[in-house]
Amino acid sequence: MNLIVATQPYDDQKPGTSGLRKKVPVFQQPNYVENFIQSIFDSVAGFSGETLVIGGDGRYFNRETIQIAIKMAAANGFGRVIVGQGGILSTPAASHLIRKNKAFGGIILSASHNPGGPTEDFGIKYNVSNGGPAPEKVTDAIYARSLEIDRYAINDGPDIDLDRISVQHVDDLAVEVIDSVDDYAALMETLFDFGAIRQMFADGFRMSFDAMHAVTGPYALEILERRLGAQPGTVKDGIPLPDFGGHHPDPNLVHAHELYELMMSADAPDFGAASDGDGDRNLIIGKRIFVTPSDSLAMLAANAHLAPGYSGGLKGIARSMPTSGAADRVAEKLDIGIYETPTGWKFFGNLLDAGLVTICGEESAGTGSSHVREKDGLWAVLLWLNILAARKQSVQEIAADHWATYGRNYYARHDYEGLSVEAATGLMDNLRAQLPTLPGRKLGSLSIRTADDFAYTDPVDGSVSEHQGIRILFEGGSRIVFRLSGTGTSGATLRVYLERFEPDTAHHGMETQIALAGLIEAADGIAQIRSRTGRDKPSVVT
Numbered sequence: 001m002n003l004i005v006a007t008q009p010y011d012d013q014k015p016g017t018s019g020l021r022k023k024v025p026v027f028q029q030p031n032y033v034e035n036f037i038q039s040i041f042d043s044v045a046g047f048s049g050e051t052l053v054i055g056g057d058g059r060y061f062n063r064e065t066i067q068i069a070i071k072m073a074a075a076n077g078f079g080r081v082i083v084g085q086g087g088i089l090s091t092p093a094a095s096h097l098i099r100k101n102k103a104f105g106g107i108i109l110s111a112s113h114n115p116g117g118p119t120e121d122f123g124i125k126y127n128v129s130n131g132g133p134a135p136e137k138v139t140d141a142i143y144a145r146s147l148e149i150d151r152y153a154i155n156d157g158p159d160i161d162l163d164r165i166s167v168q169h170v171d172d173l174a175v176e177v178i179d180s181v182d183d184y185a186a187l188m189e190t191l192f193d194f195g196a197i198r199q200m201f202a203d204g205f206r207m208s209f210d211a212m213h214a215v216t217g218p219y220a221l222e223i224l225e226r227r228l229g230a231q232p233g234t235v236k237d238g239i240p241l242p243d244f245g246g247h248h249p250d251p252n253l254v255h256a257h258e259l260y261e262l263m264m265s266a267d268a269p270d271f272g273a274a275s276d277g278d279g280d281r282n283l284i285i286g287k288r289i290f291v292t293p294s295d296s297l298a299m300l301a302a303n304a305h306l307a308p309g310y311s312g313g314l315k316g317i318a319r320s321m322p323t324s325g326a327a328d329r330v331a332e333k334l335d336i337g338i339y340e341t342p343t344g345w346k347f348f349g350n351l352l353d354a355g356l357v358t359i360c361g362e363e364s365a366g367t368g369s370s371h372v373r374e375k376d377g378l379w380a381v382l383l384w385l386n387i388l389a390a391r392k393q394s395v396q397e398i399a400a401d402h403w404a405t406y407g408r409n410y411y412a413r414h415d416y417e418g419l420s421v422e423a424a425t426g427l428m429d430n431l432r433a434q435l436p437t438l439p440g441r442k443l444g445s446l447s448i449r450t451a452d453d454f455a456y457t458d459p460v461d462g463s464v465s466e467h468q469g470i471r472i473l474f475e476g477g478s479r480i481v482f483r484l485s486g487t488g489t490s491g492a493t494l495r496v497y498l499e500r501f502e503p504d505t506a507h508h509g510m511e512t513q514i515a516l517a518g519l520i521e522a523a524d525g526i527a528q529i530r531s532r533t534g535r536d537k538p539s540v541v542t
Helices: 032-043 062-076 091-100 136-146 182-191 194-202 216-227 257-263 293-306 326-334 346-353 377-391 395-406 421-437 517-527 529-533
Strands: 002-006 020-023 051-056 080-088 105-109 121-127 151-155 166-170 173-178 207-210 271-275 282-286 289-291 316-320 337-341 359-362 366-369 408-419 446-453 470-474 479-484 492-502
Touching (some): 002 062, 032 062, 032 121, 032 136, 032 151, 051 091, 062 080, 062 105, 062 151, 062 166, 062 173, 080 091, 091 182, 091 377, 121 136, 182 216, 182 377, 194 377, 207 257, 257 282, 271 377, 282 293, 282 377, 282 395, 289 293, 289 395, 293 316, 293 359, 293 366, 293 377, 293 395, 293 408, 316 326, 316 346, 326 337, 326 395, 337 346, 366 377, 408 421, 408 529, 421 446, 421 470, 421 479, 421 517, 421 529, 446 517, 479 517, 492 517, 517 529
Parallel strands (some): 051 080, 051 105, 080 173, 207 271, 316 337
Antiparallel strands (some): 002 151, 020 121, 166 173, 271 282, 282 289, 359 366, 408 492, 470 479, 479 492
């Protein structure tokens, strides 16, 4: 039976870059989950009898929230729900299911690369019918509704058996529990030369994939070991766990340190990769070489034609503003469009739907293409494998050839995590106040060419997004970007992006932090990081 339950609003349900993220105890407050899901349903229209996709990354509180979402979908008039077995769906797999089934939308339960557990992070994100994250006009409407909500609708029937592949019912709502992996794996087979990759493994190619006890484990096991024939044990930590095994499921050099050490060792396999909590990010490491996400985007774009799904060439490339300009040089050589957007995959959706771009990427380890409307960690790994199989070269050789052709963008991101909100916002406000006086200023050997607070006008719908990060651009192509992160759940995170372009191959062998030393010093001088935050070094360097 459907019930109407009285409730009172919470004032903290404003979605961030990737949905609503809070600590689990926040979501466990009375009616907190119900309020937000009802606010989603109240902010969209026309879903009566339609299909809704629901799934998550398996983190703590995933199953409980899925049961609530199913019962609320029933009471609000949806006709069909598709849910992954065990409540598991990677974010790119959920995007594919929305598109394949022409669903009205999807509810994805994840806090991405953030830690999981009873006192850690949880998240709810709404994706629209194109399979991508809800645009700002929708998330703004959801937040506005959450501030005035006074009731929600829910069915009081029994829970769905999420572990049994079947069609079950909640009154008139059909709930299809499906294999989480099959549809996604089938899509990957249409994009990549599985035969060539399978032969490469048969010839002795070795790799290590760290699934980080997160959602990508089942997908990687099925595709890499079963369909492509990689050695058993290629996939490490492949079973999703509610707390990710007590680890932080962020595929960077800090949290995937064991993989990095392996790849730098004398007995390193040929290729190393990792993915994050919900499967949309990737880490790429060759034998004794780490490929930055910015470089990976550029190298994938330059070589994508080697994969069957992209043999006709690319329509364009999009990158987030903090991502290095390496992809711009590829786009210029290919004579295709390059688009610089704010951070957040939702900004790529319009470009992809309009057919302006094929491949997109962010410096935060997200890469993807027009096959879905989310970034896709395993997709990037498979495209790298396809390129390695086609070129019959090592990652190191491919990188060296790329830099010789396009020049090298030395690049790093310095994160200052857990700052007080007051200190972080004060630092950014001070930077904005300096902007008119920065052009022409010299910092050591660096001369500032221009400085601004990045704003973006969407070329498809004309929407404007302002205050997306402070950019300091230097003569010669170097730059520093300052931005506050929108993906954390406590305190504030200051991200400082440092980029130096080096066209001379004689200088392509430098250690990255040494190459960026002048910019690191300049960043502190401009932003007064030490004095304003009390930190003498970043929390994480990637």
